Amino acid sequence: MKIVKYEDIVLKVKLACLQMTTDLPQDVQNKLEMMAMQEDGQLAKQMLDIIIENANIARQENRPMCQDTGMVVCFVKMGQNIQIEGGLLADAINEGVSLGYEEGYLRKSVVNNPIDRINTLDNTPAIIHYDIVEDDVLIIEVAAKGFGSENMSQLKMFPPAAGIAGMKEFVKQVVIDAGPNPCPPIIVGIGLGGDFEKAALLAKKAAIRNLDEVNPNEKLLALEKELEVEINNLGIGPQGFGGKTTTLKVNIEMFATHIAGLPVAVNINCHAARHIKVVL
Amino acid sequence: MATIKLETPLTIDKIKDLHSGDQVLLSGIIYTGRDAAHKRFIEVLEKNEDLPFDVQGQVIYYVGPTPTKPNQAFGSGGPTTSYRMDAYTPPLINKGLIGMIGKGKRNDEVKAALKGHAVYFAAVGGAAALMGKCVIKAEVIAYEDLQAEAVRRLEVKDLPLIVVNDIKGNDLYVEGPQSYLKEHK
Known part of the structure; x- marks a missing residue:
């Protein structure tokens, strides 16, 4: 049995929100750079260069790369031998999202429901999918999905x-x-x-x-x-x-x-x- | 490819020679508005009331920026997808709106309304950090309750844009891929 603290989940999810919205993942950056070298359309090449430059500015100046900082989607892989101490996993994830979107000056793009459309003001709730696995792993894949x-x-x-x-x-x-x-x-x-x-x-x-x-x-x-x-x-x-x-x-x-x-x-x-x- | 410098407010004379595919650096005052603000614009027009700003000769940028950090003029602000504003656009062009900045295809009604009267520019979707830095000054002038969707008056310097629909009826989203495929058979 492994114990994971509620506060640790909050903190790591918060940091994930801050990082992913300003620091384009290296796998994506590499692929963009490779495709820009192979692009043979003139305007097309310029567009890819602007996209790459934008990613660099975002990373260096800690600015969100896109104004649509998305709705947060989480894929949780949780071992059967994990025990979370201090609260519910979903609450911890949502608290991390809320703190991250506030602290990072990220756009709050979530409304309470499609009928009333009232902004929840902290970009929660996140959409969370759970996968129960063996052992004592707890991995959360966090994504910010633009609409x-x-x-x-x-x-x-x-x-x-x-x-x-x-x-x-x-x-x-x-x-x-x-x-x-x-x-x-x-x-x-x-x-x-x-x-x-x-x-x-x-x-x-x-x-x-x-x-x-x-x-x-x-x-x-x-x-x-x-x-x-x-x-x-x-x-x-x-x-x-x-x-x-x-x-x-x-x-x-x-x-x-x-x-x-x-x-x-x-x-x-x-x-x-x-x-x-x-x-x- | 030459880059054309343009200053707002725009006139037919300033935009008549723009051609789809042209690259433009836009400076001056522009206004922001997206889904929720456009819905209100049309409600105002239907009641024969005044819009929050006179759209004559003006440009609307479809953007919902990130919150502005302390010590910055503006947050990150790239274009949102324009088709969601299609239903609201022809009445604004009838009122004198001369330019729109967004990304993505417009419907036939908007394209017909643009012809001879207004130009549709694309900004680079997703390049929001870069474009946010082109904003020198920003202030909310209406619908503050809409937060990111509030109407803002922006002063921009050299905002990089591409002409998609010129006033002659050309459409880069149709002609761009077609001519690329023709040249690269």
Whole structure:
């Protein structure tokens, strides 16, 4: 049995909020720089240079890289042998978010519900997903998800006959429909299989996955690479002005599904792909 | 590619030669407004009351900035996605609004309203730290209760923009990808 203190979770989540909104993760920065070198459109190259310069200013001057500092999404991986002392895990996460968004002068973009739309003033509640695992680990993957890209996401329940070809066409159509709106270059997170809500959850996991992570499933890895090339051949380019760099990476997460179904969810993330791993 | 320097307030004469794809550095006074403020603008117009500022010759920037830190003029402020303002835009253009700054596609009604009357610029989505630094002075002039969505008067210096929809009816979001694909077959 390992004991984790409530206050430690609050503090680490707070620091994660402060860091991820001003310090673009290195995996994303590296990929942007690589794509900027390969970009052959003139305006497109300039847009990528501005995006990289912006990330550098944000890091050096401790300014949020994007004004949409997002809604916080957490994927919690908690061992069965962890005991949290001092309060509820969700409360600790929300308290960390509240403190981080206040201290960092981050934008509070959360409203209480879609009908009354009253700002909660501290960017809570965060959206929290739990995964109970073995041992005594407690890992919280924290992401700040902007809604310019979130609004361009889609889900479709295909019949199995649609196959991978149908899935690929759908993914590309989602990217075409989104066009300039989600601030390309984007990260395309795909959830394949499961049921309706599982597909969406997988897509979110894929959208915030570290870009350096190599998919251990060879079929998925090949599919990710194929889709990356095909999406970058669409010509949408950085900011949708035309160019080679439409996506930085395609990530796919997969799960078992029903004999009658082929759920496909596409969750788009912008180039300000803010994600950070908190280990307690 | 040449960069064009523009000063607000704008006139048809100043924008008539702008072409989609042109890069612009905008200086002067501009106003902010996004979803909630636009909803109120239209409610005001429907009641035949005055808008919080005269939009004639003015530019609205679709932005909800981060809170301003002490010792800074402005927080981070990049563009928000413009289509959410589409329904509210033609009546504002009819009132004399001459420029909009945002990101993303506009609908056919907005594009028709722009033709001959106003220009739609894109700012670089997500480059909010860089653009926030172009703001020299900011003050809330209306709807303070909307916080990030309140209407602000901004004084900007060399705000980097790209012309998307010029007054001649060109659209960079259509022509940009098309010409890229044509050149890189």
